[in-house]
Amino acid sequence: MNNPMQQFTGTTFTTSDQHKDTNPARTARDDNDTRKLLAFLQDHSPFDETDGALRNIETGVAADSRVNAEQAKAIGEKFV
Structure with a gap:
């Protein structure tokens, strides 16, 4: 249907x-x-x-x- 419509309308x-x-470069x-x-993570492992x-x-x-990173959202919402 698409091709005949393009032919009919000249588009x-x-x-x-x-x-x-995805090109090689x-x-x-x-x-x-x-x-x-x-390499950076091997020298600076966050899992030490x-x-x-x-x-x-x-x-x-x-x-x-x-430090209470697990509560960051709740603490931040207090200041909104």
Whole structure:
């Protein structure tokens, strides 16, 4: 039905390249970025279980017992 309608009206339907993120250059860049992230996380693991503390993966600063991240939403809503 689509093709006869296009012929009748003298119009055509075309599409542009889809999924531009799947081209070889983009795929290679994404792979490189993934490898960088994995290397960073190996050196700055957020899952260090030596002391069981919540830790900033960049600075290494550990949270103490006053941190209540699990209550962040409820606390924030008090100020709205």
